[in-house]
Amino acid sequence: MAKYKYETLADPAANIRLLMLQNGQQDEPLRAKLEHTPMDDRVSYEAVSYSWGSPSETCTILKYIIPKHTIQVEKSGSYFSLAITPNLDNVLRRFRRVEDVRALWIDAVCIDQGTKEEKSAQVGIMDRIYASAQQVLVYLGEPSASTAQAIALLDQIYAAPSNAPPINSDKQRQWINDNQLPTVLEPQRWAPLKEFFCRPWFRRKWIIQETVLARKLIFHCGEWERDWNFMQHVRKNIQDNGLAVLDHTTCPTLLEGAELQQSLSQLNWIITLRDCLSKNKKLHLMDLAYIFRYSRATDPRDHLFALLGVGYNVTDPILKPRYKKIDTILDTCIRYARYFLARTQNLEVLYRAGLNGHRLLAPSWIPDWYGGHETLTLGHAEGFWDPLRRPSSYHVAPGTVPELHWSDNATELGVKGTIIDTIENLANQYFLASAKEPLDKDLLLRRKREHLDESHIINDALPGRYPTGQDARDVHWRTLICNMTHDLSPAPAKADEAAYREYRMSYEVWRQHLLWKRGMAPIDPQYLPVRHLFRQIIDDYNGDKIFGSTQENYVGMFPQFAQKGDMIAVLHGGEFPFVLRRVEGQEKMYQLVGQCYLHGLMEGELNLKDEKYETEIIWLEGDFEKERSLLSSVVTYLQILWTGIVQLYGMVFRAVTAVGSRKVKSD
Template sequence: MVGLYAALELAPEDEIRLLNIPLKRQTEDIACELQVVKLRDNPKYIALSYTWGSPTSLNNEEGAEDISSKPSRLILCKAKSNSPAEPQPLWYRIMVTENLYTFLLKARDDESHALDFYWIDTICINQKDSEERTRQVNMMAAIYQSADIVHAWLGEEDKDTGMTFQLIRALASCCTGNERHKRIEGLKDITPKALGTRELTAKLGACADISNWKSMAMLFHRRYFTRAWTIQEITLAKKMLALCGSHTIDWEDIVKVSEFLTVTSWTRWISEVTGSHQANHAVPNILDANKTSGNILYSLIRSRRFMSGDPRDKVYALLGVAGDSVRGKSRLTPVYGKRSVAETYTLAAIQILEDSDDLLLLSCAEGDSFHTLPSLPSWVPDWSCSRALGLGVTGYRRYSAAATIPRTLEINESDRCLTVKGFRLDDIVSVGENKQDILSGKPFPNWLLIINAMPPIYYTGQSRFEVFWRTLITDTAGTPPCHPAPHSYRPAYVSWITSKLSACVNETAQQTGDSTFINALGALAATEIPGSPLSSNRPLSSHDNERPGDSKNSIDLDEYETTFSHARHLRLFLTSRRYLGVGSESLLEHDSIWIIPGSRVPLILREVNPSAFRVVGGAYVHGFMKGEALESNPLFRDITII
């Protein structure tokens, strides 16, 4: 194989190799031709976007590769001869993965692909030459931008793929307009509860069958929707076509349906069908939003759930999306072998801080529960953790905890520490269950203890239960997301918490045999929620300014839970002054809440000594997200973040 790439040596810039797959010949072997072209000559080619490993099996271990990621199938490849007078080039054997081999078979046996040229990373880059690999990775953005079309290979089809694609087309055809959040208006009457009804059958025909919806849910569960390199490939493509076996569909149709499934109660339904809380159906919608970003930190936040065989690629795969803002910056230049994963992430963090005027990066560091690299400073996010973390908002622009005070930042690159200004708002004294536990149906006695410890009227003048339901969803809901959350979500919360309390009481009674305490707290919670089925007939207080059910737009408990589940890895907490908030699962009692200029949200810090702290993560603290903490004229002091 060394001889093949030596015969097709690439110039340091502008040149790439393209692959041609002639039609099936006498032999059963796949026989391909490679040639060198210059991007400046605008060659016509298709760029392939695919997963190296199995297209359907998801490995639960973060960053782990299964055996299907290893090359196991043989193909033949030669350098294309430019002249009949030249000696016939030698055939070389190349090993590829099973998933790529399946695609090559499809392309070879389809006459419509006989004259096509492809750019396929595994074959067109000499993977054993680290210098060439680094150079070509730096050209990835140009390669995908220059392709006439990008083919997203989702893997081999199954018996349901045809109907799944038909359902996606039918749903996409109901979308109107191109403006995000408005194009799915025509789909709002299509809900999980409508499955099997005459109305839905009249609208979608055979596509209304529940089996097709289940198949669609499983399609989004394919590995393609979690691969880090697809972010750049999809974002930069001029045009995309998705292929699954012999079936094809416009990628834009997938994007529209992804948005619809993401912002409605279908999210909860899909998690139940797939048995997984990984919301892969949201990925096309997320990547569509990423097209207008150009900000590498925003892209990193949106793509946390993605995986890559090499954890450094969690950063490198996004450089093309960031474009000119990262070009020529040595800290972000792809380096394989010589630079560790921790060093890659730390250098990227320093560059992001230098290029920005805020401290958004610090709110992306989620504490010990989400750090697997021991040498990583606490303020550097561990991007190898493939879980969607944070408060569920990419840039936190709807918040301004430190108002307009500019940041103060000193970066000590040699010691890997930061100096910032901030003031301590309060300390955490009670910690509740995390959202993931609640979504899994576990009891939540600590939530009830926190509710009981809160004053009936919060410092904002709202009732504690008004504060509670808003805090659980970071006071953000609706389509498009609205802050503060619409009052119409309040009755949905009442139904939701009542169902959770009932299950909590029953399970606790079964486990302990004594439900007296939990019943008392459950009754306290339910009776003080205006409009609850267990509520007393007391009049509404002046703070409970809308009765559940008054809203013209009815929101049900499924929609509240959908909103609640958008940020799963959060934990409820209460501070010594009885402020309520949610923050990283990593938080502990005695951690402190800080307002730090430059950070749009309060930060949770863990004290190492009186002047040095470790970052635990960003937080939502009700009543302190719009600069309210500055009304007392607090004193800011220098602290070190290590």
């Protein structure tokens, strides 16, 4: 059968194709017709949201040789073959009706993926496409061996009544027992539901727009289906009652733990964004890019393009999707970063950037808008480090405004600022573990103990009193929590305050709990009411930061990828100091490592006019892989080509064997 050739859309910014899926039985060939139609409210169709599958499954190159999965598309009375992925084959068979035609919009088929101009225009109106659909059909994939158990748990959680967040752990346990749900001590019973939420769909970047804008959502997994209200209610009960499906530390590996965290976080944000949209509110695109930075996309440029439909004030032509070869990953990242820096007149782009333990596809001052990398570290911090929640009291360079400069090639960013210090010591530097690293609570506890021990050694080694005049023990506990409470208010300042005594007591209990060994005295019962006060701040906000000291005898919390000898800079208009690393062979060029906290300098105490400080233009760039996208394409091509050769050889071998077998039988 001849290969299907797309007919050009009259105006791809105003028209769409609809897949008119013909009726049929489960095992019959897939047949359809692609119809062109104007993009308006009079058109009736359903849109589909699903995970495309890995590039090696698409058979993009092999479809001319081995069309493993195809749909027969009618044109002018004849049928032509259009190659599709195995996942899409499952989707179409699930949604095909037995008796009548079904009008669907599916990006992989309804957009001519080989025409970059059309793809750019169609992606630009995708928000309208999903918002205009009668409903969005979400396909989570085919059932697995554990799906039935996962669905039973989902139904059980849905049947449980919603309540206000539990006031204490006793009420939480009572709610779980009353509804006969597994406890935190039964992680094996939660495993099927964890596997369910780790399905690729939950981490896909494009599903954010597809679900947030949908009028109506129906979820499917094989024959199972539920509506949006069901999923929203389940997620609320999981979150409000701290069900143990949230516990990523009981996952078999760090990778699976990271996937679970990301899936549940993305689902929670989709609920939030749908609520915002119902109130006619949207978040800024840069904030959305930060929130969904770990989502997955096949094309790295889609990490930005996929969010345009749900972002606020994104009509500027400079933000339009571009898929031409000249619009590389690097060009796209620089285009967006320069737009945000110019429009916001602050350093928000830099707070989201830095070295993150993976190879960079853009200079270090540009956030990871291209990778969707899993967080494989032993902690994940937000709180006061989160650009969306930064405390108003932090301002390391008061009275200054950003001053930016650009190099001719646009990859180097110059920022007016001052180098103020150098990192001297770091406690228990965290490591990027293998994706297959076994994950258990003993590992986490051991790392926390090591960090506490080494941070004490560093703090106790400071000469005399701290530069601010504070007691060394006071400095230690304040620095570990960046001098902030859990609600991002300044920590109690006066020793005679009851709140100060609670925090100090909670710090001592936290230390004793971490360092407790067999034979030691148990924690005094009078301390139990405040035992979680200190630990909760560190676990929630500083889990991926490391304690350290500087040459000027300040202590602080630093990015986990910081190193001894890294410089600390205050950039004009900044709220946090930044950790920088010299680029080898370039005296005035630095990599941006990340933001940091320096105790005693966060609230305007630093006098940048002091003659010991030199104000200069600090240039940021750093190493990045300029040719990675081309290399990846070549590697992927070769991998697919080799797979095709092997498959073709297998087909020929089986055919020859079958002929030989028949010949032997006939003889």
